[in-house]
Amino acid sequence: MTTARHCALCAAAGLLCGLTPLMPVFAASTTAQAGATVVLPASVNAWLGVPVSVQDLLLAQDAPAGPATGGLVPRVASASTPAILRALPVWIAAAVESRQAFGIDIVPAAGATLLARGPAAAVSVASAATGGDGEAPLVITVAFN
Amino acid sequence: MRLPARRCALPLALLLASIAAPAQTLNNTAALSFGAFTAGGGGAISVGTGGARMKTGSVILVNQGGAASAAQFTITGTPNAMFDISLPVDGTVFLSDGASGSMALNGFTSSPSGTGVLSGGGTQQINVGATLSVGSSQATGSYTGSFNVTVNYQ
Numbered sequence: 534m535t536t537a538r539h540c541a542l543c544a545a546a547g548l549l550c551g552l553t554p555l556m557p558v559f560a561a562s563t564t565a566q567a568g569a570t571v572v573l574p575a576s577v578n579a580w581l582g583v584p585v586s587v588q589d590l591l592l593a594q595d596a597p598a599g600p601a602t603g604g605l606v607p608r609v610a611s612a613s614t615p616a617i618l619r620a621l622p623v624w625i626a627a628a629v630e631s632r633q634a635f636g637i638d639i640v641p642a643a644g645a646t647l648l649a650r651g652p653a654a655a656v657s658v659a660s661a662a663t664g665g666d667g668e669a670p671l672v673i674t675v676a677f678n
Numbered sequence: 679m680r681l682p683a684r685r686c687a688l689p690l691a692l693l694l695a696s697i698a699a700p701a702q703t704l705n706n707t708a709a710l711s712f713g714a715f716t717a718g719g720g721g722a723i724s725v726g727t728g729g730a731r732m733k734t735g736s737v738i739l740v741n742q743g744g745a746a747s748a749a750q751f752t753i754t755g756t757p758n759a760m761f762d763i764s765l766p767v768d769g770t771v772f773l774s775d776g777a778s779g780s781m782a783l784n785g786f787t788s789s790p791s792g793t794g795v796l797s798g799g800g801t802q803q804i805n806v807g808a809t810l811s812v813g814s815s816q817a818t819g820s821y822t823g824s825f826n827v828t829v830n831y832q
Binding site: 559560561562563564565566567568569570571572573 | 706713717723751753771773808810817823827830831
């Protein structure tokens with residue numbers, strides 16, 4: 534091989550090697566999808582009956598203060614509760630932030646989720662009046678998927 | 679004749695080494711999902727790299743209609759190689775309902791975080807989570823968007 538050929542090869546290799554750190558073969562990129570669904574809430578206080586308290590529900594169930602799945606509790610029927618729903622229990626799926634000890638009381642819930650069997654996809658105990666006696670009416674929300 | 683050959687040895691070796699290195703690939707195997715929720719007065723929903731969903735504000739999480747999940751990626755390349763993970767910066771990713779509604783996606787996190795090492799088999803899984811900002815009375819609907827993840831060999 535002639536010196537000229539050596540030099541040409543050497544120059545080419547050197548150039549490529551010099552460029553290698555900038556070449557995209559040492560990097561990889563991809564696109565991922567992200568999604569969320571905002572569902573429509575609807576107030577259905579009558580379905581569980583009012584007044585009823587967070588304390589009543591949570592003490593009855595002893596629901597965990599976390600995103601764990603709880604068990605079934607009896608539905609609190611009222612005069613306006615549809616007959617078909619009265620016999621159905623309510624499933625406590627989560628009681629996040631709902632149980633906060635305050636003396637001997639459990640203060641009103643910041644939020645709890647009750648999944649109901651039947652037409653409602655999810656029932657949420659959004660809030661109750663402050664005071665800590667656990668006797669204030671609940672604001673109950675049902676979310677339909 | 680010998681002097682040019684010696685000069686060529688190093689760049690040639692480097693060139694051959696770079697050619698011989700397996701290509702690095704990154705594949706998305708699962709989407710980032712925040713599941714379903716009611717917006718209420720607004721708040722935020724975070725999905726961790728393990729897929730756990732947490733909320734702040736008056737957002738109400740709904741446990742039906744699709745579970746929340748972290749995005750998952752599989753990286754393949756040179757065994758035992760170290761790599762950097764680049765995630766979207768805040769303010770650059772939004773989910774849209776296709777109309778006027780949108781929600782910002784910020785606070786991206788990954789596991790492993792920042793850097794990682796490919797296994798002896800030359801693969802590694804990366805999980806990515808983020809925080810979704812939900813506006814007060816956010817319009818109902820299905821929101822979608824996309825984001826980029828980049829990995830670089832160190």
